[in-house]
Amino acid sequence: MGDDVAADSAVAGLMELALGAARAAAVRAAVTLLLPDALGETPMKVADLAAAVGADPEALGRLLRSLAAHGVFTERGTGRYAHTPLSLxxxxxxxxxxxxxxxxxxxxxxxxxxxxxxxxxxxxxxxFTAAYGSRFYQHLHRQWPESARVFDRAMTQQSRAAAVALADLLPLADAGSLADIGGGQGIVLVTLLRRHAGLRGYLLDLPSVIANADARLRPGGELSERVELVAGDCLVEIPARAEVYLFKNVLGVDEDSSVRILRNAVAAAPPGARMVIVENLADEGAGSRLATLMDLRMLVVTGGRKHTWAGLLGVIQRAGLTVREVRPVDATLHMIVAS
Structure with a gap:
């Protein structure tokens, strides 16, 4: 009996893995239908939710049943659904x-x-190139402008989630300037500038990203007098001289390119500057399960990677730097300070 149960469990587990695309599609459907927004503070009937989002009641019930089985929404009674932390x-x-x-x-x-x-x-x-005819970032910004906007918003959302935790950890009391390399729209830099009134900042990213920087950093914004927006490519040059350089989820490229980025920062930096690297590690901590999936996505899309701890240490050493401190930022990110 025990062997039969184990075999049945293995079959079910493997089939769930093989059908993982359906789970991802279900979560996407919840967002595109705006189901989490339509569901109020109290449980709602499927029929009422269907009317609110313009969906077929029977099909929506099937979607909600599957989502609830994976912790996105919960069923209260028969055919009534309520929020969970995931759906919120x-x-x-x-x-x-x-x-x-x-x-x-x-x-x-x-x-x-x-x-x-x-x-x-x-x-x-x-x-990606074989499937779509050009490299990812080139294709994204030229052919899929709406998807590029989703990318910018997604990066901001993910940065916002970690920005406060990073600000709590990052020692900046003795620093006068910080360059956020590949910092996207600048939500982390906004958080750090607000936390440290004497800090000046640089935000460096591709021109199309800098053009959509957070309004608080652009001319006339709340923090504009303390920041310089730098349009550029950190693989080519880092034209910013700062006491601290921040690389949050920027070294997700091959090891040689990662070394080049860090060396570009070293070339621009004054003596004694610190390099702060914030990354998901594919083999370290509770976030490694997520990081391994992100790693595979980066492989197929850009040829990039999520580094292992040993791999990232090797990149840092090749760039001529020495690790001074390693600390977890949250459940998925680690902070490495090097100089």
Whole structure:
């Protein structure tokens, strides 16, 4: 009997893994239908939710049943659903929303790439170019402007979630300037500038990203007098001289490119400058399960990676730096300070 139960469990577990795309699609559907926004503070009937979002009641009931089985919503009685922490995080009207992050991970162009993961593993390189005709970032900004906007919003959402925790950890009392390299729209830099009144900042990212920087950093904004917006490519040059350089989820490229980015910062930095690297590590801490999935997505899309601890240490050493401190930021991120 025990062997039969174990075999049945293995079959069910493997089939759930094989049908993982359906789970991702269900979460995306919840966001695109705005189900978390439509559901109020008290449980609602499926029929009422269907009327609110313009969906077929029977099909919506099936979607909600599957989502509830995975912790997104919960069923209260028969055919009445209520929020869970996961579904609340998908509301679009809250500061801690992850709706755009979910959309970004499940944009329709992703699906074709996952089918070629085996090819990416065989070659060790991305499969995006073969599928769509050009490299990812070039294609994203030229051909899919709406998806690019989802990307920008998703990066802001993910940065917002970690910004306060990072501000609590990052020792900046003795620093006069900080350069946020690849900092996106600048939500982390906003948080740090607000926390440290004497700090000046640089935000460096690609021109299309800098053009959409947080309004508080742009001319006329609340923090504009204390920040310089720098349009550029950190793989080519880092034209900012600061006492602290922040690289949050920026070194997700091959090891040689990661070394080049850090060396570009070292070349621009004054003596004694600190390099603060914030990354998900694929083999360290509670967040490694998430990081391994992110790592595979980066492989198929850009040929990039989530580093292991040993791999990232090797990158830091090759850049001529020495690790001074390692601390967890939250359940998924680690902070490494090097100089």
């Amino acid at each position: 995080a998908l509301r679009t009207d809250t500061d801690d929303s992850l709706a755009d992050a979910v959309l970004w991970c499940t944009e329709p162009w992703n699906w074709a790439l996952w089918g070629d993961l085996g090819e990416a593993v065989r070659t060790g390189d991305e499969v």
